[in-house]
Each structure stands twice: as structure tokens, then as C-alpha cells.
Amino acid sequence: xxxxxxxxxxxxxxxxxxxxxxxxxxxxxxxxxxxxxxxxxxxxxxxxxxxxxxxxxxxxxxxxxxxxx
Amino acid sequence: xxxxxxxxxxxxxxxxxxxxxxxxxxxxxxxxxxxxxxxxxxxxxxxxxxxxxxxxxxxxxxxxxxxxxxxxxxxxxxxxxxxxxxxxxxxxxxxxxxxxxxxxxxxxxxxxxxxxxxxxxxxxxxxxxxxxxxxxxxxxxxxxxxxxxxxxxxxxxxxxxxx
Numbered sequence: 447x448x449x450x451x452x453x454x455x456x457x458x459x460x461x462x463x464x465x466x467x468x469x470x471x472x473x474x475x476x477x478x479x480x481x482x483x484x485x486x487x488x489x490x491x492x493x494x495x496x497x498x499x500x501x502x503x504x505x506x507x508x509x510x511x512x513x514x515x
Numbered sequence: 516x517x518x519x520x521x522x523x524x525x526x527x528x529x530x531x532x533x534x535x536x537x538x539x540x541x542x543x544x545x546x547x548x549x550x551x552x553x554x555x556x557x558x559x560x561x562x563x564x565x566x567x568x569x570x571x572x573x574x575x576x577x578x579x580x581x582x583x584x585x586x587x588x589x590x591x592x593x594x595x596x597x598x599x600x601x602x603x604x605x606x607x608x609x610x611x612x613x614x615x616x617x618x619x620x621x622x623x624x625x626x627x628x629x630x631x632x633x634x635x636x637x638x639x640x641x642x643x644x645x646x647x648x649x650x651x652x653x654x655x656x657x658x659x660x661x662x663x664x665x666x667x668x669x670x671x672x673x674x675x676x677x678x
Contacts, residue, residue, distance in 0.1 A: 467629065467632070467633075467637070468632075468637050468638065468639045468640045468642075469569065469571065469603040469629050469632045469637055469640055470629060471573070471640070472571060472572075472573045472603075472604060472605050472606075472609075473605075475573040475574075476573070
């Protein structure tokens, strides 16, 4: 019993997932980290894509990495 | 052995800190100043209204906020207002380059490891904490738009009138 609890607790605490805090987004905000180097062009492409497909949203998270919008 | 392992594991799970709220005492800090490297903190500004502004060179809205805050600070400094900027760039050279472009006359403190924002539990960048003369958090401002400035100015003036 004790051993299984310990195993579960250990496995849970070993998780490598972590949330990037708003102030840790310096590297993520760099141009090289963007999917497309030209933000305006990718926004336009997305707009056209959504219009053609009759669907919208779910493309990617908004914002340039500052976590304020 | 077993017990200590369990304790360690559960501590790892519960690392969430409590956020700083309005009306609470502002957590103290002491950080090196950009330029002189001298340590400075909130305690130096007791009895004054302090605007603690967390910023970074990569933060878009900061391009607008720094020059505007600098203007407000220069206007109200003699009345007992100060801006304390805490820079969160991992590379301090980025901050220096930014400040060359947008120079400010208020003190800029450096926290490249991000220990103080952890303490203040920043919800986004930039975030500012308005701290009254008694050292309590009077207002929290998340994000920044140029249109926010008149309200910030009003709030600061109101706090300056308090005893």
C-alpha cells in the first residue's frame, strides 16, 4: 500500500511539464521563435484560411509572448 | 526514509505561491541597480508613493509605458512619487540597449533570475504595483496601453494626497 502511494507520488512529482511564467517569455518572444517571421502576413493567411474553410479559431494562441492579452 | 521521500514528493506538487493582493503589505525586496550595482529596495522609499514596474526589453507595451512613466515621474517626483522599475531580462545587455533607446531617469533594478516576480505572482507582462505611503499595495495594473495613463496619473495623485 505504502509503496504504491510512494510510486504515484514520485511519478507525479517527476513530471517535466512546467508552465512558462509571464516573465520568462523573453526567448519565446524572439522573432526566430515565431511560426512565421512576418506576423502580419501570417495573420492575413490565417484570415483567408478561415474564410475559405468556413471555420475559425484554434490556430494558435494570441499575443507576441508578453502574456498580457 | 520512506516518509521523507513522500514529503519531498508532496512538496514538489504544492509549489504554488500566494498572489499579492490590493490592501496587503507589498513584499520587500533588495536588488542591484543598473549602473552603480548598489542594492536598493522598497524600504528606502517609505513615506513616498512608489510605482513598482516590472518590465523587460522584449515586452511590447513597455516601449510605450517606460517613456510615459518617466514623464509622470519627472512631473510628480517633488511631491513624493517615485518609479522603481524591475527589469526581468535574462540578459542585462538587452535591458541596457532598450534603455539607450528609451532612457529613463528613475532607478532600474535588475532581477534576471525572476525571484521577485515569483514573490509578487505576476499575472502578465508588464505588471505594476502602486504602493502607498504606508507600504501597502493600493492598485495592481496588468498590461499597458497609452490610454491607461490618465487613470494612473489620477490614482497616483490621489495616493500622494493621503497621509
